[in-house]
Amino acid sequence: MELSDENGIAPASAQGLRGRVAIVTGASRGVGRALVEEFTAQGAHVVAVARGAELLNELATKIGPACIPFACDLTSSESVENLARFVDEKWKRLDILIGNAAIMGPRTLVSALDESGWAHVIDTNVTANWRLVHAFDRLLRASSAGRAIFMTSGSGSRAQMAAGRGAYAISKAALDALARTYASETIESAVRVMLANPGPLRTGLRASVAPNEDPMSLRTPADFAPKVLEMCLESWTQTGRIYDFPLDKVLDFVGPA
Numbered sequence: 001m002e003l004s005d006e007n008g009i010a011p012a013s014a015q016g017l018r019g020r021v022a023i024v025t026g027a028s029r030g031v032g033r034a035l036v037e038e039f040t041a042q043g044a045h046v047v048a049v050a051r052g053a054e055l056l057n058e059l060a061t062k063i064g065p066a067c068i069p070f071a072c073d074l075t076s077s078e079s080v081e082n083l084a085r086f087v088d089e090k091w092k093r094l095d096i097l098i099g100n101a102a103i104m105g106p107r108t109l110v111s112a113l114d115e116s117g118w119a120h121v122i123d124t125n126v127t128a129n130w131r132l133v134h135a136f137d138r139l140l141r142a143s144s145a146g147r148a149i150f151m152t153s154g155s156g157s158r159a160q161m162a163a164g165r166g167a168y169a170i171s172k173a174a175l176d177a178l179a180r181t182y183a184s185e186t187i188e189s190a191v192r193v194m195l196a197n198p199g200p201l202r203t204g205l206r207a208s209v210a211p212n213e214d215p216m217s218l219r220t221p222a223d224f225a226p227k228v229l230e231m232c233l234e235s236w237t238q239t240g241r242i243y244d245f246p247l248d249k250v251l252d253f254v255g256p257a
């Protein structure tokens with residue numbers, strides 16, 4: 001599969017996210033944390049989700065009441081349903097869903113992966129995002145302009161499925177399919193669904209796969225966050241496509257030539 005260039009990302013809007021209700025998963029560090037900071041600065045109420053409560057609470061203390069920490073393991077359906085109940089009871093709608101949490105998992109040949117390593121990566125990176133779609137579809141449709149954005153990776157689409165990446169690239173390719181399918185299923189609604197590829201950013205996940213790289217040579221999650229914000233605006237119209245931060249372009253999926 002190849003990706004072809006499509007229209008560029010929409011011009012920034014001045015309307016911000018005032019009063020919008022957002023969930024950001026993987027909010028305790030890296031990309032997710034930067035998104036919480038960006039969205040709350042633009043006026044959104046953000047439910048910040050990760051497993052570890054300590055970093056979430058620190059973030060909420062720093063930001064104030066606009067950041068609502070919610071410790072939740074996304075591999076548990078019950079926890080995701082609790083999260084949806086919390087949002088439903090408080091706001092009756094969800095304007096922005098950011099499916100960002102992921103793990104790298106064991107980097108080995110797929111033939112050498114043990115089943116628990118495989119299952120944990122697929123559960124966290126794919127099934128957890130399906131759980132979010134399943135739990136929040138009604139609340140996203142209740143919004144005047146529901147936005148769902150899933151954080152993918154070039155390793156799931158742009159790369160040649162190189163050896164030794166374990167299940168990560170496979171999980172991101174499946175996530176791309178999940179998001180594109182959900183985009184098709186919501187096309188008649190006000191919901192818009194995008195994928196975003198951050199490219200290499202200065203985070204713990206990146207450091208774990210490129211330990212010899214100078215982190216200071218990389219752009220930061222804070223550089224990326226305003227681009228994700230643009231896709232969350234009510235004025236955003238595209239769906240089922242992928243925003244590629246290294247190229248700063250919205251790309252379309254095309255089948256094998």
Ligand SMILES: NC(=O)c1ccc[n+]([C@@H]2O[C@H](COP(=O)([O-])OP(=O)(O)OC[C@H]3O[C@@H](n4cnc5c(N)ncnc54)[C@H](OP(=O)(O)O)[C@@H]3O)[C@@H](O)[C@H]2O)c1
Nearest residue numbers: 026028030031050051052074101102151200201203205206
């Ligand atoms: N950084 C890059 O260079 C890069 C490049 C391409 C794509 N991406 C993608 O961008 C996204 C963010 O990456 P990152 O670099 O910011 O990662 P990161 O720094 O490792 O952060 C991952 C976040 O996910 C949370 N998380 C992991 N498992 C979870 C679970 N089961 N339930 C709830 N939360 C969970 C972690 O918190 P807890 O551990 O407390 O749960 C943490 O907040 C990922 O989807 C990644 O694949 C990143």
